[in-house]
Amino acid sequence: MSFLDGKSLEPRDEAYRTHEITKKGLPLSAIWKGDANSISQLTVFRHFDSASVSEGFIGEGPNTVWVIDYPTLERIYYDLVVNFDVFGSVSHQILTRMYMDYLRMESEALFLSFLPVADREPILKHWYRGALAQAKVFYGHSHLLIDTPAAIHYGGKDPKNELIRMIGTRSMRSTHSARPTTNYVPSDLKVLDNLSAKKSLWLRYLPELSYVVVHDDHGEITNVISMVVNRAHANVSFIFGEEDRRIPEEDTLMLVNGLLGSYPNFIFWIDQSEIGKFADAAKQVSDTKSMDQWVARYGVRRTDPRIWSVLDRLHYYKQHYYKQKDGESEGLLDVSRYENL
Structure with a gap:
């Protein structure tokens, strides 16, 4: 057939x-x-x-x-x-x-x-x-x-x-499920949720999946937000030539509470008192220079000496988070696709 x-x-x-x-x-x-x-x-x-x-x-x-x-x-x-x-x-x-x-x-x-x-x-x-x-x-x-x-x-x-x-x-x-279909995002970050690339050109500089890791004064993680860039396409009907069908101005940014995916492209390490400043600085990114300054202040690049300690803390949090949320789903994040931005 x-x-x-x-x-x-x-x-x-x-x-x-x-x-x-x-x-x-x-x-x-x-x-x-x-x-x-x-x-x-x-x-x-x-x-x-x-x-x-x-x-x-x-x-x-x-x-x-x-x-x-x-x-x-x-x-x-x-x-x-x-x-x-x-x-x-x-x-x-x-x-x-x-x-x-x-x-x-x-x-x-x-x-x-x-x-x-x-x-x-x-x-x-x-x-x-x-x-x-x-x-x-x-x-x-x-x-x-x-x-x-x-x-x-x-x-x-x-x-x-x-x-x-x-x-x-x-x-x-x-x-009456205990698993909600709504999505909680900290109020200081809501200014970034559902942004459109048509009005926020800085989205083109972001990878598809980043984690905003919020920590307290002792470096203990208090929350993780997945920052997802939805890449728009005219259609997804063909295997090859994906870039030819891209519509960058229709891209959108979505913030999701918790950890999505297994292959994070980048991590932002944010003190909980700095969340508002992080969001305000993000909206000011307009070119590669300002992007570099924003990432240097809040990001953890592959070359950053903190990267392994941050990943260790994130894996500990992930294990606890999923044990609370699902009871079974655990695992290590794969950083083979992690970018240096």
Whole structure:
């Protein structure tokens, strides 16, 4: 069966069109709301050549959204886990990526099918700028996106984010989970959260994942904030030539409480009394010279004699943080991609 064989989608589409819950459109109740032990939403952060996954919805207005049903989840698992050979040939890895592209589009289409009919194609065009023809070849085989009427009433002009809020609110109310989907960031740093590169050009000088490590007068860590730069792309439909599809002015900065990722690109070591000054100085960065001054004052470069003691303290904090948060997830950070800025 080829990647574009519509026969694999026809039974699924027919099942949705005829099922009692979904035959008049996809209602909110068709999305699993989780249970007492599991939360049903995940936020995926892509850090160029790695990624991290967090439970719950984190941040404001994600660019793309997936709704994954069981057949798609099963094929993702077999494509990327069971049948993937780390030491396989280049063709094996390319075919794995190609098949994952269509699993991604299936999941995106399922999300779009919950939205008003008039909003589906504009969002699709935004997700596939420069590659819409490829996307439409797939969607030509899936009639779910085209034939499914809207079953949810939307009151605002941004149904995509309205639906995300509905899903998040409904899940938290139903599961009473102790794992929050909200994100706490110290008030002195909030001036940096959700900044856009269009107005804050200094974001282009930041790596994709930095840690702002806050410590007390004794050097004990009191908090860690992950500073994530969301790199914008016209689309992510091709393996090569990523820089050709970059849209730097659409980059955004997101601050997330705690440690994200396993490959930090940089660490800022901040006294808790200096958080406000750090944030103010960040907003003054306008060129490589001012960036160098900011990093020299607050950063820990690879050549900094403090780097190993800072990493030791961070690993100790990380072990304690994750034991409190998850009970099981522990591990060492990989600094092979750490930058000197």
